[in-house]
Amino acid sequence: MKKVLFELKDVWKIYCMKGTETQALRDISLKIENGEYVAIVGQSGSGKSTLMHVIGCLDTPTRGSVVVDGKEISQLEDDDLAKIRREKIGFVFQAFNLIDSLTAAENVAMPMRFNGYGKAESIKRAKELLKRVGLEKRVDHKPNQLSGGEQQRVAICRALANDPEIILADEPTGNLDSRSGSEIIALMEELHKSGKTIIMVTHDQNLAKRAKRQIKLKDGQIVNE
Amino acid sequence: MLWENIVREFGRHKFRTALTILGVMIGIFLVTSVSSFSEGIIYYVNDQIKITSGLITVHQSDIAGFNIQASEIDQALVSDVEGISGVEKVAPILYANIDGVGTAIGISKEGENILRGVNMEIEEGRDFSEGQKEVVAGKTFADNNNYVVGDLIKIENTEFEIVGILQKTGRNDIDNAINLDLPELQDATGKKDMITLMMIQPSSPEDADFIEQAINDNFDEIAAMTDKSIMNSVNDMLGQLNALTFALGSIAALISGIVIMNVMIIAVRERRREIGTMKAIGATNRQILLSILMESISISLLGAVIGVALSFGGAAFINSILFSPIALITPRLMLQSILFATLIGAVSGILPARQAAKLDPIESLRYE
Ligand SMILES: Nc1ncnc2c1ncn2[C@@H]1O[C@H](COP(=O)(O)OP(=O)(O)O)[C@@H](O)[C@H]1O
Ligand SMILES: [Mg+2]
Numbered sequence: 310m311k312k313v314l315f316e317l318k319d320v321w322k323i324y325c326m327k328g329t330e331t332q333a334l335r336d337i338s339l340k341i342e343n344g345e346y347v348a349i350v351g352q353s354g355s356g357k358s359t360l361m362h363v364i365g366c367l368d369t370p371t372r373g374s375v376v377v378d379g380k381e382i383s384q385l386e387d388d389d390l391a392k393i394r395r396e397k398i399g400f401v402f403q404a405f406n407l408i409d410s411l412t413a414a415e416n417v418a419m420p421m422r423f424n425g426y427g428k429a430e431s432i433k434r435a436k437e438l439l440k441r442v443g444l445e446k447r448v449d450h451k452p453n454q455l456s457g458g459e460q461q462r463v464a465i466c467r468a469l470a471n472d473p474e475i476i477l478a479d480e481p482t483g484n485l486d487s488r489s490g491s492e493i494i495a496l497m498e499e500l501h502k503s504g505k506t507i508i509m510v511t512h513d514q515n516l517a518k519r520a521k522r523q524i525k526l527k528d529g530q531i532v533n534e
Numbered sequence: 535m536l537w538e539n540i541v542r543e544f545g546r547h548k549f550r551t552a553l554t555i556l557g558v559m560i561g562i563f564l565v566t567s568v569s570s571f572s573e574g575i576i577y578y579v580n581d582q583i584k585i586t587s588g589l590i591t592v593h594q595s596d597i598a599g600f601n602i603q604a605s606e607i608d609q610a611l612v613s614d615v616e617g618i619s620g621v622e623k624v625a626p627i628l629y630a631n632i633d634g635v636g637t638a639i640g641i642s643k644e645g646e647n648i649l650r651g652v653n654m655e656i657e658e659g660r661d662f663s664e665g666q667k668e669v670v671a672g673k674t675f676a677d678n679n680n681y682v683v684g685d686l687i688k689i690e691n692t693e694f695e696i697v698g699i700l701q702k703t704g705r706n707d708i709d710n711a712i713n714l715d716l717p718e719l720q721d722a723t724g725k726k727d728m729i730t731l732m733m734i735q736p737s738s739p740e741d742a743d744f745i746e747q748a749i750n751d752n753f754d755e756i757a758a759m760t761d762k763s764i765m766n767s768v769n770d771m772l773g774q775l776n777a778l779t780f781a782l783g784s785i786a787a788l789i790s791g792i793v794i795m796n797v798m799i800i801a802v803r804e805r806r807r808e809i810g811t812m813k814a815i816g817a818t819n820r821q822i823l824l825s826i827l828m829e830s831i832s833i834s835l836l837g838a839v840i841g842v843a844l845s846f847g848g849a850a851f852i853n854s855i856l857f858s859p860i861a862l863i864t865p866r867l868m869l870q871s872i873l874f875a876t877l878i879g880a881v882s883g884i885l886p887a888r889q890a891a892k893l894d895p896i897e898s899l900r901y902e
Contacts, residue, residue, distance in 0.1 A: 362896050365814075367895050367899075368896050387818070387819055388818050388819070391817065392816070394814065394815065394816045402814075406807065406811040406814075406899070408812075409546075409808075410545070423816045424816065467815065
């Protein structure tokens with residue numbers, strides 16, 4: 310059963326800084342259904358991250374409507390948005406964004422802890438997830454004891470912690486060498502096969518081509534589909 | 535709540551955390567030590583009042599310091615006092631410090647009847663008899679020296695028999711002393727016709743104030759206090775102590791509050807990105823707020839626990855200066871100090887915690 314997970318209509322995002330206006334998103338309309346594998350491409354500054362943030366309920370548009378899983382996000386409270394991010398969406402960032410003071414397992418467990426699960430239970434699932442990406446020997450390592458590729462795999466496990474439907478990844482290979490990068494992409498494709506909806510920002514054309522669908526941004530507008 | 539995170543954060547900045555804890559610790563140590571003094575007085579007086587309730591205490595008018603046992607009165611004054619109208623009974627008491635024994639309390643049978651209405655029961659054996667070389671030992675005294683009924687004990691050069699042991703009263707001055715007939719103690723110590731205090735039982739409670747007045751007006755060498763006026767003077771002193779405690783407490787709260795707030799504001803600033811990440815992966819504003827607040831309270835609590843532990847030393851120090859075990863750290867005082875620190879931690883954590891909760895996740899994620 311296909312259902313529409315994201316529906317954006319006439320979305321604008323305008324930043325005002327020191328008097329100058331930046332139109333980061335200009336009149337974006339799009340629909341993403343469950344099970345899709347979407348690549349968002351475009352040059353630096355074209356609005357890819359902004360679009361991700363809007364889709365991921367981290368940011369609200371200046372104008373236009375964003376419906377996520379049937380809910381208009383402009384009408385939701387901070388806590389409802391946090392709940393959507395926690396339960397429906399897993400984020401993967403370019404810079405991994407792990408918590409330095411926590412171990413790999415504790416990092417992965419965090420979204421579950423925010424969701425109200427106990428420590429033991431969360432850590433147990435975190436270790437299972439880390440095992441699935443081949444990091445069973447790294448569960449007690451701190452981020453600074455891990456390579457970039459390993460850190461990103463930990464971050465992907467963290468994104469999967471609450472078993473969300475959707476994975477949003479903003480240039481997940483941007484800070485990695487090509488070998489680690491392709492491992493991450495292989496992981497993403499595996500997740501897609503297992504039924505997750507993947508939305509990934511990349512400016513690597515080769516990666517983008519492997520996605521089922523590409524959305525190309527230029528100066529905040531969608532230029533192809 | 536992410537306790538694991540809080541614990542790790544402490545580990546990440548050991549020195550900074552330690553200094554902050556030290557700040558709280560010093561404050562709580564000072565406040566608790568000073569409070570232990572008033573706490574001990576309250577405790578002691580409440581206990582004392584149970585025994586002297588309704589009675590009038592008469593002591594030498596110019597005794598030095600706190601130590602009422604340093605008072606010395608001529609026993610001849612007892613009959614003068616007995617002549618005052620409204621006086622029902624007078625119990626003369628002699629305290630003596632005996633080498634190798636400790637405190638001996640010489641008391642008449644009459645006096646025992648006045649004083650021993652309250653929980654001073656004989657646990658073993660019997661009471662001493664008048665005119666006999668017999669003593670009744672306090673429980674702690676007997677236990678510490680392994681005395682049992684029938685043992686002999688030497689007061690100066692006279693031998694006495696322990697004929698009874700009192701039940702434990704919880705008051706060190708009774709439990710760790712021996713009681714004997716007043717003339718016997720006067721004989722043995724050579725303090726003929728000397729006593730330490732008189733306890734007066736009025737014919738009716740309404741007479742107490744009049745008797746107190748009459749003694750204070752008509753006798754130069756002795757002074758009288760009803761339990762009410764003891765309470766009043768103690769309350770006066772407690773009021774001054776409380777003012778000192780309050781001043782110290784305010785300073786402690788202010789300093790440790792500022793120190794904690796400063797450290798937490800720095801911590802939140804350093805962790806902008808991490809806090810933003812936590813929000814991005816689903817932490818609510820409330821969860822962020824609480825975790826920063828908990829961190830700040832934890833710092834304060836750690837300082838408080840160490841501070842309270844050290845204040846036992848502080849109380850011991852006060853007692854060593856005063857030569858009497860007055861300062862006392864009760865569970866109530868410990869709880870009070872810990873709650874005080876929790877409050878400091880909570881109040882000083884509010885601002886940084888709200889800053890953290892308000893952080894925009896995108897702002898903190900964007901610049902990498
Ligand atoms: N908080 C902000 N304030 C001002 N301008 C911003 C802000 N965030 C993004 N922008 C601007 O919006 C545009 C799109 O940025 P972004 O979505 O990060 O692009 P991309 O991810 O494609 O590189 C850029 O011109 C950027 O400078
Ligand atoms: Mg970007």
